[in-house]
Structure formats: structure tokens, C-alpha cells
Amino acid sequence: xxxxxxxxxERKYKDQHLEFDFASTSAFIDLREVILTRKExxxxxxxxxxxxxxxxxxxxxxxxxxxxxxxxxxxxxVHVRRLRKKLFPYGETYIETIFGIGYRFQRxxxxxxxSSFVPExxxx
Amino acid sequence: xxxxxxxxxERKYKDQHLEFDFASTSAFIDLREVILTRKExxxxxxxxxxxxxxxxxxxxxxxxxxxxxxxxxxxxxVHVRRLRKKLFPYGETYIETIFGIGYRFQRxxxxxxxSSFVPExxxx
DNA sequence: CACACCTTTTACAAAACTTTTACAACTCCA
DNA sequence: TGGAGTTGTAAAAGTTTTGTAAAAGGTGTG
Numbered sequence: 001x002x003x004x005x006x007x008x009x010e011r012k013y014k015d016q017h018l019e020f021d022f023a024s025t026s027a028f029i030d031l032r033e034v035i036l037t038r039k040e041x042x043x044x045x046x047x048x049x050x051x052x053x054x055x056x057x058x059x060x061x062x063x064x065x066x067x068x069x070x071x072x073x074x075x076x077x078v079h080v081r082r083l084r085k086k087l088f089p090y091g092e093t094y095i096e097t098i099f100g101i102g103y104r105f106q107r108x109x110x111x112x113x114x115s116s117f118v119p120e121x122x123x124x
Numbered sequence: 125x126x127x128x129x130x131x132x133x134e135r136k137y138k139d140q141h142l143e144f145d146f147a148s149t150s151a152f153i154d155l156r157e158v159i160l161t162r163k164e165x166x167x168x169x170x171x172x173x174x175x176x177x178x179x180x181x182x183x184x185x186x187x188x189x190x191x192x193x194x195x196x197x198x199x200x201x202v203h204v205r206r207l208r209k210k211l212f213p214y215g216e217t218y219i220e221t222i223f224g225i226g227y228r229f230q231r232x233x234x235x236x237x238x239s240s241f242v243p244e245x246x247x248x
Numbered sequence: 249c250a251c252a253c254c255t256t257t258t259a260c261a262a263a264a265c266t267t268t269t270a271c272a273a274c275t276c277c278a
Numbered sequence: 279t280g281g282a283g284t285t286g287t288a289a290a291a292g293t294t295t296t297g298t299a300a301a302a303g304g305t306g307t308g
Contacts, residue, residue: 037253037254038254039254039255054148073257074257074258074296074297077298078255079255080296080297097264097295097296097297098149099161099263099264099296100162100264100265100294100295100296101149162265198267198286198287199266199268201284201286201287202266204285221284221286224276224283224284
């Protein structure tokens with residue numbers, strides 16, 4: 001059973017390892033408190049609001065930075081990097097790069113056993 | 125009864141094994157998520173928009189690559205190959221080669237029984 | 249104003265993706 | 279059945295996008 005929630009009304013996101021308060025500037029990774037800067041917070045918030053969905057670079061740059069399209073900058077990448085670091089050791093797991101498009105926040109998922117394969121149904 | 129749909133308005137194609145979102149960059153083969161690159165996505169989208177119909181090489185090269193006629197290239201073939209791989213194990217089934225013309229996407233069809241009894245589902 | 253901290257830019261490295269190349273395998277029809 | 283034409287494929291080369299360290303630029307506060 002998945003217990004992740006990301007309601008804007010609740011102003012909170014929570015899963016097995018990450019707790020994030022949309023109203024506050026701090027988060028928790030397991031038991032460790034993580035202080036986010038403003039941009040980091042906005043960036044993560046936007047990704048979390050769309051958890052599970054890809055958010056294009058353009059949208060991130062527009063919403064968090066107010067940049068219009070066609071701006072070439074590495075700012076977003078640098079922030080993603082710092083965010084991932086602060087989410088250690090789950091940074092790479094949570095924030096996924098979608099090449100050529102943008103980024104996606106993925107809810108934490110319990111690692112899979114090799115023995116629990118998905119059976120294929122065949123009509124005989 | 126066939127349940128495949130490919131409406132551009134719905135922006136989604138879905139049949140028994142493949143789920144494809146025209147707006148997104150990812151698809152699903154059974155329960156496995158498949159990340160498509162831009163070209164792969166465009167190519168599959170074009171084939172899906174014409175599901176059941178042959179799409180000539182020339183059209184594919186023109187629409188996806190902007191190539192004008194008479195260009196000799198193996199690019200299309202290479203992309204088809206990679207697409208088929210990502211659609212494993214249905215790649216060959218879905219994307220059919222029409223020799224001398226082009227390619228055709230075929231909706232998934234339930235294997236036919238010769239006997240008329242209700243099939244039994246077996247997990248293998 | 250000086251310091252600390254945050255943000256952006258720069259310059260390059262690394263990774264991912266696309267196209268080409270070279271040749272093998274296949275198809276169709278004379 | 280054999281050869282011209284077409285498609286399949288692996289690997290190399292080329293291009294684009296993303297990652298990263300470090301420096302430069304801002305901002306707020308004592």
C-alpha cells in the first residue's frame with residue numbers, strides 16, 4: 001500500500017523517507033532535518049505538486065524563475081543538483097531526469113524482490 | 125470485442141498491452157514503464173495515429189525528420205529497431221514492415237481459439 | 249561596509265541521443 | 279534460383295543535453 005500524499009490543501013507531502021511542508025522551508029529526510037533555500041524550496045514544491053508527472057524545463061524555469069522560453073541557462077541544473085544533494089541518499093531516486101524534457105519527482109517505492117515477478121496471462 | 129482506441133482528441137492510445145500518451149514521453153508495456161526519446165515518441169505517435177494503415181517511409185521521413193524525398197538514410201530503420209526493442213516482447217507484433225513501402229502499426233489482437241470454449245487463464 | 253549566504257554564470261566534462269557507415273540478411277520477381 | 283533492391287543491425291561518429299566545479303554576482307543583516 002502506498003501512503004504518499006501531496007495535497008496542496010494539506011500543505012504537506014510525506015512518504016517513507018521524505019517529509020515536506022509546503023508552508024515551511026525545512027524538510028526531513030528520514031530523521032535528518034534539511035534546510036532548503038527559497039529557490040530549492042520552490043523548485044521541490046513544484047515538482048512535488050506534480051509528483052509522478054514530468055515537469056518540463058520550460059515550466060520550471062517559467063514558474064520558479066519567471067524566465068520566458070528560449071533562455072539558455074544552467075541555473076535549473078545547478079539547483080537540481082543541490083537539491084539532490086540535500087535529499088541524500090535519495091536524491092537521484094526522487095528527482096529523475098527526463099532527457100530533453102525536464103524532471104520528474106517519483107514517490108518512494110519499496111524495492112522489488114526478484115522472486116515476485118509479474119505473471120503473464122496466457123489463454124490456452 | 126476490440127478495445128483499442130487511438131483518438132488524437134483523447135491523446136491516448138490503449139490496448140491490451142500498450143498504453144501510449146501522445147502528450148507525454150513515456151508509455152507502458154504491460155506494467156513496465158518505457159521512456160521514449162523524442163524521435164522515438166514522434167515516430168510511434170505518427171504510426172499510432174495511423175494504426176492499421178501503412179505509413180510509407182517517405183511520409184515518416186518527411187514528418188518526423190523533415191527530410192524531403194530521395195534522401196538515402198538508414199535513420200528510420202535504426203529508430204524502428206530501437207522502438208521495437210523498447211516495445212519488447214511485442215515490438216515485432218506491433219510494428220510491421222511493409223516491404224518496399226513502409227511500416228504499419230497493428231493493434232493488439234487476442235489470439236484466436238479454434239475451439240469455441242471459454243479460454244482458461246494460466247499464469248506462466 | 250563587511251560578512252555570510254544564496255544565486256547565477258562560466259567553462260568544460262560526461263552522458264544521452266541521433267545519424268551515418270558498412271555490411272549482413274532478406275524479399276521479390278525475372 | 280540468382281541478383282537487384284530493400285531492410286536489419288552493430289558499431290562508430292557526430293550532435294545535443296545535462297552534470298559539475300569554481301568563480302562571479304547579489305542580497306540582506308549586523
